[in-house]
Structures are given as C-alpha cells and as structure tokens.
Amino acid sequence: MKRIRLLDIAHARSGDKGDTANVGLIALKPEYYPILVKHVTAARVARHFKGMISGPVERYELPNLRALNFLLHGALDGGGTISLKTDAQGKVFSTALLRLEVAVPR
Amino acid sequence: MKSRPATIRIAAGQGFWGDWLEAPYRQVTGGPVDYLMMDYLAEVTMSILQKQKARDPSLGYARDFIPLMERILPTVAERGIKITANAGGVNPQACAQAVAEVARRLVTGDDLLGRLDGLLARGHELRNLDTGRPLSDVRDRVLSANAYLGAWPVVDALRGGADVVVTGRVTDTGLTLGPLIHAFGWRPDAWDLLAAGTVAGHTIECGAQCSGGNCLVDWERIPDLANVGYPIVDAAPDGTFEIFKHPGTGGRISVAGVTEQLVYEMGNPAEYITPDCVADFTTIRLEQKGKDRVRVSGVKGRPATDKLKVSVAYFYGYKAVGTLVYAWPDAYKKAQAADRILRERLADLDLKFEAVLTEFVGADATHGPLARAAARLDELPEVQLRIGVRSRDKPAVERFTREIAPLILNGPPSVTGFAGGRPKPEEVVAYWPALLDKHMVEPCVDVVEV
Numbered sequence: 001m002k003r004i005r006l007l008d009i010a011h012a013r014s015g016d017k018g019d020t021a022n023v024g025l026i027a028l029k030p031e032y033y034p035i036l037v038k039h040v041t042a043a044r045v046a047r048h049f050k051g052m053i054s055g056p057v058e059r060y061e062l063p064n065l066r067a068l069n070f071l072l073h074g075a076l077d078g079g080g081t082i083s084l085k086t087d088a089q090g091k092v093f094s095t096a097l098l099r100l101e102v103a104v105p106r
Numbered sequence: 107m108k109s110r111p112a113t114i115r116i117a118a119g120q121g122f123w124g125d126w127l128e129a130p131y132r133q134v135t136g137g138p139v140d141y142l143m144m145d146y147l148a149e150v151t152m153s154i155l156q157k158q159k160a161r162d163p164s165l166g167y168a169r170d171f172i173p174l175m176e177r178i179l180p181t182v183a184e185r186g187i188k189i190t191a192n193a194g195g196v197n198p199q200a201c202a203q204a205v206a207e208v209a210r211r212l213v214t215g216d217d218l219l220g221r222l223d224g225l226l227a228r229g230h231e232l233r234n235l236d237t238g239r240p241l242s243d244v245r246d247r248v249l250s251a252n253a254y255l256g257a258w259p260v261v262d263a264l265r266g267g268a269d270v271v272v273t274g275r276v277t278d279t280g281l282t283l284g285p286l287i288h289a290f291g292w293r294p295d296a297w298d299l300l301a302a303g304t305v306a307g308h309t310i311e312c313g314a315q316c317s318g319g320n321c322l323v324d325w326e327r328i329p330d331l332a333n334v335g336y337p338i339v340d341a342a343p344d345g346t347f348e349i350f351k352h353p354g355t356g357g358r359i360s361v362a363g364v365t366e367q368l369v370y371e372m373g374n375p376a377e378y379i380t381p382d383c384v385a386d387f388t389t390i391r392l393e394q395k396g397k398d399r400v401r402v403s404g405v406k407g408r409p410a411t412d413k414l415k416v417s418v419a420y421f422y423g424y425k426a427v428g429t430l431v432y433a434w435p436d437a438y439k440k441a442q443a444a445d446r447i448l449r450e451r452l453a454d455l456d457l458k459f460e461a462v463l464t465e466f467v468g469a470d471a472t473h474g475p476l477a478r479a480a481a482r483l484d485e486l487p488e489v490q491l492r493i494g495v496r497s498r499d500k501p502a503v504e505r506f507t508r509e510i511a512p513l514i515l516n517g518p519p520s521v522t523g524f525a526g527g528r529p530k531p532e533e534v535v536a537y538w539p540a541l542l543d544k545h546m547v548e549p550c551v552d553v554v555e556v
Binding site for chain 2: 013064078081086087092
C-alpha cells in the first residue's frame, strides 16, 4: 500500500449555504472514483476537519459526474454576513479536503 | 401560433453583484445570442442591499446595472437580445425606475415584509431552515422578507412583450429557465424539461466559474483568463444543451470545469429544489463535444414542492475585524503573543462579545489545524494577525477597534501593516432562510411601457 493525497487523484470546488460549507470532490480519472467512494467516507471527512467544523458531515454520491458531495455543517462561524472568518463563504474548504491522504495498492 | 426556434442561446453576463463589468458587453457583441442573463443576488447580497435601502429608500438594487444597461442597450436593441436580471434586489421598483429611460421593461414582486405579521398570525412560523427557530424570535429586528420566485413570473413578463425583465429575488436558475420555457413553450408539468433548464441555469449562473475561472484542474494552463469568455447555453427544445463561449475569448469549457460548477453550492444532488421543479443532478450526462464545448443531456426532474423558500434579512448586531502584520524572525510567535495580550486587555475591560475569532493569515487562516500540521511555522517570513469580534453591544465593538493600534508600540516587535487605520464597526444584517406555502405568494408582474 502507498499513501497518496487526494490532490493527486481529485479536484474540488466548495461553497456555502448558510452555516454549511459544501465540498464537491471530483475524480481526475474514472478509475479514481471508486477510491474516493471507498476511502473518503463521511466519518473520515469529519475526522479530517476536526476542530474546524461544529456539526456533522453528510456525503452524497454522483457517479454520473464521478463526484462526491460533502456537506460540512457548522463550518462557517454562522456563515454569510455574521461570520468573522476569512473564508466566511467556505470557498477554500475544497483544497483543505484535498490534503487528506488515503492508502491505495501500489 | 408563432413558430418555435430550433435552438436559443442564453449568455451569462454577471455571476454576482460586483462581477466583471466588461462581460455583458462582450457577450452581446462577441457573437449571436438571444438572451443575456445576469445574476446579481447571493444570500449575502440581499443583506447588503437591505442595509443600503435602510439608509436610503431609493436604493437596495444593483446600482451598476444602470450604467451597464446604458452601455449595452444600443447593441441589444439592434440585435433583438432580451435581458433577464435579478438586479432589482430588495427594491425592483426603484431599479426599474432608474432604467426608465432606457427600455421597456417589467418588474416582478416578491416582497413579503408588509404581510409578515399576517403570515405569522395565521400560523406560518417561517422557521429558520438551519436552526429550526421560529421567526418570532427576531421579528422585531426583521428588515426585509422576500420569497424566492421561480421562472414563471419571468415567462409571464416575456409573454407580455418585455425586452428587459428586472426582478427582485427570482432564483438564479429561473433567469435562464424562464427564457427557455418562453421560447420552447414548455409545459408547467414537463418536469424533465424544467429540470434540464434548471441545470442549464445552475451551470451559467456564476458566470466564468464554468468557463475557466476559479477552476482548479490544470489552472496554470487555462489560456488567457484576462479575456475570459463567459459561458453561453445553446439549448434545444428537447432539454439538451451545449455550453460554449464566443470564439477568440480566453478561458476553457471542459467537462472537468463544468463539473466543478455543477457541484458548487450543492446540497442533496438528487433533490435540487427550486420553485419550478426538483432537479436530479445524479442524472446529468456531460460530454466534450469539441474544443470549449460541453454537451449536457439526460437530466431528469420531479414535480415541484408546494413550498417556496423565503429570504429574511434581520438586524443581528455589530462586528469589526482588525489586522496587524508581524515579520520574521518568529513572525508566528509574535502574532500569537499579540493575540494573547489583546485578549487579556479585552477581558480586563470587561467587554462582552458573542464571538472573538483569531486567525493567523499566512499560517492557518484558510486551512486551520490542517495547515499548521503541514507548515514550517517557525520560519514564516511574515504573519498577519487577524482578529474579529461580534456583539449586540455597539460600544464594546467600538472599544475593541481602539485596542489594535496600541499594540504597535506596546506589544511584540517587528510589527507593521497598519496603514488602513482603525477598523470600523460594521452593522451585521443577517440572513434567515425559511419555507412558506407556495399558495401564500402571488408573484406580481408589472408592465411598464416607455
């Protein structure tokens, strides 16, 4: 097994709805999508963002787009105009997720 | 019966209020298009516009829409291009007034503020979709309430002969779906078609974000973003469409880039709920049809729900953010020390805040503990201390803004970056999303003849 960063097998875009950030995670090649489905679970993502979000993580699958969509609840210090965060609209949770490492067969 | 067109082209001109002013002009002059769609409104935007209207009742709409219209109208009139724009914000009447000289136009109404107490009295609690709290919690602080209207008021306006449709809180997607329904005569229960038009709207509602802007894949090799071409939908009556851009423009239209836009601000992808239908994003098929051209097909939809989303803006309190920059050596440690000192002083002054948030820009402001774990924090060339407070108590926030500058001379060394002066307390107008029974809202379409 070897460890790879999601950055090497996926791309992503994130945005906001209220105090929730969403991260769409997209496989760079069709063969990478099953790796994402298997390893990048809601629980794994919740651990990854520990200390950065106060609510649960939901995951949805879009096999047609080879993408997963994550909802990170309580990610934006209240969100919108309330938030004091630099990233009040969750724009760069995308690349924060791409820091996650997964173990894949060599 | 008028004959239906074989395809129509809807060009995106603005993806948000503050987007590139050159884009709409280039869209209408760069090649043939039938409609120009301009989306101005985000959740945050409605709050900002409400703040402006509170200061001056003649404001509350996207003011730069007016000079923009003056610039493009000769071309638009000559080529017969129709415009849909939700530039009206929380004051579509004033916006329409302001474009009075330039075109025949229509306005749709979505304002619920005057009816709010009646709705609450009749048991419509308008509970916050995020927190579950009833609107009565903040009723005395409500500044505006607008229902998200869908495509049908836009269709009514176009059927009424409007050349320019100025709306308030019409959904981003409704501005694209409306022209499609109008042009192709789609029926109100043709759910797959309405879903397809909704996906078309979602694809281009953020402007260049689907044509190479903010695109992570291969970002360094996306050509000529200085002249980025904004996306155009080339749609057929069967609900299939292609995304392209004018020839000779920069940017890139690829399956990867369009996919990034499709998942942007996505909730449950199988249930993308709009006033017009429920679109299933797990049915979308994308195909690269050539250079800078992506075909979209297969979209399935389901009946619309019996609810409309309501956007309420209410007065929340005050906030302020102050910054200082610390230089090498020990930049991060110095910024951390300054933060500790500042917090001790705030506590000694017995100031009460709902939240105090510290970020170290250059170290952890965007990726938090993930970044701290990965970086060489002891060798950072500089770090910006960024500290913000939020409170209902304005004097507390004002006093906070006076506590930043003293640190320059009475705190840790090698500090700079204070040229902007003392931070200003800012009023916070917050956003309260809720649902309301659809039959309680009657969209109004005013035809204004010029």
